[in-house]
Amino acid sequence: MTAGLKTIISLSFVLAIGFLLVILSCALFKQYLPLLVVATYVLAPLPNWICGRCANPDDFVESSSNAVVDFGRFCTGFLVLMGVALPALLAHSELIRWAAALMSITGGALIYGTIIAFGMFFQEESEF
Numbered sequence: 001m002t003a004g005l006k007t008i009i010s011l012s013f014v015l016a017i018g019f020l021l022v023i024l025s026c027a028l029f030k031q032y033l034p035l036l037v038v039a040t041y042v043l044a045p046l047p048n049w050i051c052g053r054c055a056n057p058d059d060f061v062e063s064s065s066n067a068v069v070d071f072g073r074f075c076t077g078f079l080v081l082m083g084v085a086l087p088a089l090l091a092h093s094e095l096i097r098w099a100a101a102l103m104s105i106t107g108g109a110l111i112y113g114t115i116i117a118f119g120m121f122f123q124e125e126s127e128f
Contacts, residue, residue, distance in 0.1 A: 007121055015114040021107030025100040033090050034104035040083040041112040045119065047075035083108045 025034045051072025084105055091101035 011114050011117055011121070014110055014117075018107045018110030018114060021103050021110065023107075025096075025103035025107065028103075029097050029100045031096045031100060033096055034087055034100055036086055037083050037104045037108040038111065040079050040086065041108045041115070044076050044079035044083065044112060045115055047079070048072045051075075080112060083112065 019038070022034060022038055026032045049072075051068045054068050087096065087101035087104040087108075090096045091098045096104075
């Protein structure tokens with residue numbers, strides 16, 4: 001799958017919309033706690049990437065375990081779930097409004113989706 005200039009421009013546009021929604025959820029309601037969602041969605045792919053590098057799969061030995069990769073996926077899933085649950089928790093405890101929480105969740109989903117799409121389009125393929 002080749003990524004062209006149109007792909008880069010469209011993914012950058014979606015990323016900008018996601019950041020705009022999160023920033024507007026903070027600025028419109030004068031509560032800056034929803035900015036924590038950006039940190040969780042930016043940090044979410046890191047455990048998966050780090051554990052994927054540490055796994056070091058060997059083609060000659062088939063009995064290697066994938067515990068490190070599974071732990072990375074677990075941590076990534078936890079951070080993605082926290083990005084959705086944190087605004088809902090803040091809205092439930094009335095620290096932010098529900099409209100700000102919905103804007104923050106939508107913006108965070110767009111941000112994380114863009115990060116995943118960038119990873120899919122620009123993934124290096126091994127040639128064996």
